[in-house]
Amino acid sequence: MARTGHVIAVDVGGTGMKAALVADGPDGVRAVEQRRRPTRPGGDAVVEDVTDLVEELRAASGRPVDAVGLVVPGIVDEAKGTGVYSANLGWTDYPFRERVEAATGLPTAFGHDVRAGGLAELRQGNARDLVDAVIMPIGTGIAAALVLGGQVSSAPGEVGHVDVGHGDPCGCGQTGCVEARASSAAIARRYTARTGRRVAGAAEVAGLLAAGDPDAAVVWREAVDALARGILLVAALLGPQAVVLGGGLALAGPRLTDPLGARLDELTTFQRRPELRLAALGDEAGCLGAALLAIDMLEER
Numbered sequence: 184m185a186r187t188g189h190v191i192a193v194d195v196g197g198t199g200m201k202a203a204l205v206a207d208g209p210d211g212v213r214a215v216e217q218r219r220r221p222t223r224p225g226g227d228a229v230v231e232d233v234t235d236l237v238e239e240l241r242a243a244s245g246r247p248v249d250a251v252g253l254v255v256p257g258i259v260d261e262a263k264g265t266g267v268y269s270a271n272l273g274w275t276d277y278p279f280r281e282r283v284e285a286a287t288g289l290p291t292a293f294g295h296d297v298r299a300g301g302l303a304e305l306r307q308g309n310a311r312d313l314v315d316a317v318i319m320p321i322g323t324g325i326a327a328a329l330v331l332g333g334q335v336s337s338a339p340g341e342v343g344h345v346d347v348g349h350g351d352p353c354g355c356g357q358t359g360c361v362e363a364r365a366s367s368a369a370i371a372r373r374y375t376a377r378t379g380r381r382v383a384g385a386a387e388v389a390g391l392l393a394a395g396d397p398d399a400a401v402v403w404r405e406a407v408d409a410l411a412r413g414i415l416l417v418a419a420l421l422g423p424q425a426v427v428l429g430g431g432l433a434l435a436g437p438r439l440t441d442p443l444g445a446r447l448d449e450l451t452t453f454q455r456r457p458e459l460r461l462a463a464l465g466d467e468a469g470c471l472g473a474a475l476l477a478i479d480m481l482e483e484r
């Protein structure tokens with residue numbers, strides 16, 4: 184099939200849903216119309232809201248829409264089209280693809296939010312020139328899309344939940360997870376626990392760090408250490424050319440990449456020390472990736 188006209192992409196996040204009418208063009212896919220709404224938990228509620236968003240965007244488009252691309256968090260079975268498990272959003276083995284196809288009457292591609300975001304960075308973001316890479320958004324949680332041999336692997340990529348030895352408990356039931364110290368949520372929480380002062384998020388801690396706040400410096404250094412150790416483990420196993428950092432924490436830019444690069448230099452012995460890059464597509468990556476999944480599906484027909 185020729186390159187498609189328009190698809191509708193929906194990225195279901197832990198707190199909000201992003202939907203877009205997406206056009207395909209010579210420079211890649213781009214959103215031409217967008218909608219956002221809060222996420223309601225449960226598979227049925229999500230399908231209901233996805234269906235509403237698809238209808239709204241279809242009405243707004245005035246052009247035929249060829250397919251839907253839907254991505255969700257948690258454990259995802261792309262082949263079966265099911266959301267296997269999401270602790271936060273409350274589903275187990277939920278048949279998203281089938282339900283959305285039935286409700287919208289449109290062919291639907293289904294995938295994982297982080298892997299889809301990685302696909303978008305690989306096709307049209309800051310991983311375009313890479314063959315082996317780790318694309319790691321850091322927000323409320325930490326996960327990664329693993330690019331191996333130029334393809335986004337279906338591997339879980341749960342680098343946020345590997346034990347790097349600090350001993351603190353994690354929501355997943357283990358101790359010592361990267362995420363328990365280095366997610367945006369963990370950085371804000373740990374600063375507040377240390378000082379008794381509330382902060383709006385990791386960005387505020389980064390600001391305090393720049394202003395010379397010693398508590399922010401400790402929390403930041405511990406986050407960077409956990410992250411470096413997680414990246415080192417991935418480097419030992421996969422030897423990626425680069426780690427592309429995205430999500431809210433990557434907005435800290437060099438305040439993140441400078442100390443992280445320095446810590447990697449200190450810790451690396453035999454591993455290939457990956458280049459550190461910042462993601463290009465921001466919080467649109469998941470939605471653009473969902474659109475790419477839909478377009479790939481149409482082209483394979």
Ligand SMILES: [Zn+2]
Nearest residue numbers: 344353355360
């Ligand atoms: Zn964990």
